[in-house]
Amino acid sequence: MRGKRILVVGTGYVGLTTGACLASLGHRVVCSDVDAAKVERSSRGEIDLLEPGLADMVRDGVAAGRLEFAVGSARAAARSEVVFLCVPTPMGAGGAADLRAVEAVVAEIGDRVPRGGLLVAKSTVPVGTSARLARLLGRDDVGVVSNPEFLREGSAVRDFLRPDRIVIGSDDPAAVERVAALYAAVDAPVVRTGAASAELVKYAANCFLATRLSYVNALAARCERAGADIADLTAAMGRDHRIGPEFLRPGPGWGGSCLPKDAAALLRVAEAAGTGFPALRAAIDSNARQRARMVRKVAAACGSGPARSLRGVRLGLLGLTFKAGTNDLRDSPALAVARALAAEGADLTACDPALRPGSAGVGADVRLVADPYRAAAGAAGLVLLTEWPEFRSLDWRRLAASLARPVVVDTRDHLDPAVLRRAGLRWRGVGRPPVDPG
Structure with a gap:
């Protein structure tokens, strides 16, 4: 042809x-x-x-x-x-x-x-x-x-x-x-x-993935209460051929340029037609709660005083884009969590491999630097928000020495807790048991 x-x-x-x-x-x-x-x-x-x-x-x-x-x-x-x-x-x-x-x-x-x-x-x-x-x-x-x-x-x-x-x-x-x-x-x-089926399939696929992610995040919260490990749970689930291993990793919530708007659009159409979509509504609401839960997790690990306040607490952030491998900040859950931390009064310094100081879209609440070690210097904790591969190979002993408090909150379960433990750091993940040095 x-x-x-x-x-x-x-x-x-x-x-x-x-x-x-x-x-x-x-x-x-x-x-x-x-x-x-x-x-x-x-x-x-x-x-x-x-x-x-x-x-x-x-x-x-x-x-x-x-x-x-x-x-x-x-x-x-x-x-x-x-x-x-x-x-x-x-x-x-x-x-x-x-x-x-x-x-x-x-x-x-x-x-x-x-x-x-x-x-x-x-x-x-x-x-x-x-x-x-x-x-x-x-x-x-x-x-x-x-x-x-x-x-x-x-x-x-x-x-x-x-x-x-x-x-x-x-x-x-x-x-x-x-x-x-x-x-x-x-x-x-x-x-x-037909035309109608083709138009609906993109919404159907994205909303299924969003619902799946919200389900896993809810399971992670349950694991924390029950003393279970979400990594073991999803490994077992993923071996079921009816489920598969994809989209079974907890995180700070789902976002990006497609899932949020497609979920909102499908829900709006369903409700306008009188059919409703309770499962999708629950997934959207659960996603909002997940972002708020990450803020509470950071406050519990890094906050000051009996109330674990974040007011005036300096935090280093690793990652702001909505996922690794892109420079896209549209509806980024990482950026949403960062802004929520800022609203709690935290002083934020962030590093992202795809962004440079002055990058548009970050906002005035977050100070952007090019070096993760600068982001960590003097901070009461590090918060990993985007799963960039290069964050795994950082010099964690150097980071531990520069932090005011030796704690890392890993909202993506991306880092190796054993590596951080050997570096003298406390690791707090999502849906997994905490790891302390010793």
Whole structure:
């Protein structure tokens, strides 16, 4: 099959990864954005996103003439056979998905897409959006298809080129097959379905994962009360083939750019339809409690006086991004816990491998430094909030010597308690027995 002429609208995580990967598969791709400065940087191969392999793939695509960048979408739409919508659908009023960016793109390019073209929604959109877009287009010569993305930050390129599945949905079977052909070089099962099912599957998958994480965090709290070890518990659970080992690690709560907004959107739609979704509501509420529980855990380990107050207590923080391998702070549980600690009066100094002093989005409540040893100096404790691999190999004896109190609160159960014990540190994890030196 010859490569198709494709327009990808939006150059965030989803759009840039989609465009670069489709170009690597042999298609001729234009990625458009409204940010002229970003388009200029991308054209030079300068990528703002911390995503393994993506910058090289962009540079390769540009050098080969298969990938280019443009400001605005109308001109490129007029010469594209397929248009992928990869614009944000953030949480709107009451939790519903905000589709204004999607609708604005359709209004801009609707009359420019050639006859026989395809409009493919890769943005996460609620059920009924394909039908809504078809009405906005007002054209029966352009097919509308839902092709949801399942990209994880930190492994987006791998997830695109080696996915668990490719989901394509439309009420027009011929349009489904045309989109499936774009992925012919990708070795993955293709799930062909109707538009409504394809639109719902992304919400269903993300909300299941969110519920699973909330369940594990609740189990971790129970383990602490019962004297059990969540690591042993989840190891046994994960060996059950009906459960599996993934998403069974406790932490400071779930977050990021997808799970919170998708959970809120699905809950809003379910409640508006009168069906409700009690399990999902419980998962969201449990997640909020988990973040508050981490603050109480830090106060118990590092606070001063009988009330274990954090007012004026200096704390070092390890990690602020929502997960390791990314520089994304959107709805980061690590940052949420940090801000809650600041609200309790703690004096916070943080280090994150993906951030530099002055990084946008951190806020004034947290002083950001480039060196974890500076974050620890004189602190009443260290709080690990993001599971960066490099934190495992820190010089823990040096850190123990620089801390005012030798305690580490590990909200990810990421560190080796035995290593910290040998360094003379007290280790406090989530759902696991405390470890003290001796």
